[in-house]
Ligand code: KG4
């Protein structure tokens with residue numbers, strides 16, 4: 001079975017082609033492309049939805065062609081494309097791409113260059129329909145609908161967060177997946193979400209904790225901005241903080257660890273960001289030329305990462321305590337952009353190892369931590385036997401797991 005996966009929920013335009021014979025157990029990645037818009041959004045210090053939509057519309061066809069070329073598909077550029085679709089087809093597509101007229105043009109020019117033989121081997125199209133930025137989601141959804149119309153391939157709507165849950169399972173260097181014993185606990189830490197999810201089996205999810213305000217990735221991005229680092233800030237904070245805290249131990253900068261003792265499984269990161277803001281303002285006033293020395297910035301980055309890590313560990317261990325009993329958690333699945341953070345990763349692995357060495361903690365490879373289409377295809381593979389296309393597919397910006 002070959003599945004084409006499309007992801008446009010935020011600021012990455014991503015398409016992958018996966019092959020799977022035995023469900024999630026064996027997955028081959030035949031092609032994978034991610035076009036990031038991060039540099040463009042950097043000037044706004046965050047993702048700007050109208051710009052994200054425009055960029056997706058511009059990039060999605062080239063990203064598809066790139067992915068299919070990697071998979072060995074024939075792209076026949078000699079074809080007289082503009083006349084390949086009938087008037088009826090063109091009218092249908094024009095209506096579909098009513099809000100993305102530039103994509104209509106690129107679509108009718110380039111989609112016919114994918115020759116019949118190769119395209120007929122795609123069995124289904126998985127597309128992220130939420131959660132995410134609504135205008136951005138619609139580009140992927142309308143593109144999937146257009147392919148469904150011209151190729152006759154069914155569409156599987158995918159929840160982006162379910163993709164992040166499955167992302168640690170893929171072993172890109174081998175044809176067989178990492179085995180995750182169930183039940184599992186998922187810790188989702190991304191730019192838009194911070195959630196703890198109980199996973200009795202794949203496809204069944206129960207949210208048991210979440211942030212009450214900012215997501216942890218959002219806090220990384222905002223703190224980075226306060227320190228004068230570019231968007232997205234997570235990797236820059238991580239680099240500045242370094243991993244080895246024994247070298248140049250940080251001066252006694254202490255930041256709050258919000259809700260660490262709240263007694264529940266929820267999070268809050270906006271107070272931490274505000275604490276950094278006040279600290280930066282105070283230290284800038286005291287600094288020569290009102291400019292923070294690099295070592296001070298490094299200390300703040302470390303204190304911030306330390307606080308976040310401690311809170312995440314505390315809540316994960318609390319969840320393990322609470323779910324104990326008859327059927328305790330056997331695996332922790334960590335997903336989302338922040339799971340690329342090495343300090344958080346080491347901290348979580350060590351803490352869980354100490355708590356119970358039999359629990360395995362799985363992280364995605366760095367490529368699969370941040371947004372990508374492979375993880376969306378994995379959800380499609382999980383769902384494909386169950387979900388024939390049916391009903392109207394639309395964006396659901398706030399889709400809960
Ligand atoms: O999952 P993702 O790519 O997009 C969303 O679905 O939100 O996550 C993006 C977030 C950004 O906030 C980014 O700063 C953060 O992940 N991030 C990191 C690291 N790499 C990316 N945060 C901390 N450390 C990192 N190494």
Ligand code: ZN
Pocket residue numbers: 160164190191336337370371
């Ligand atoms: Zn994401």
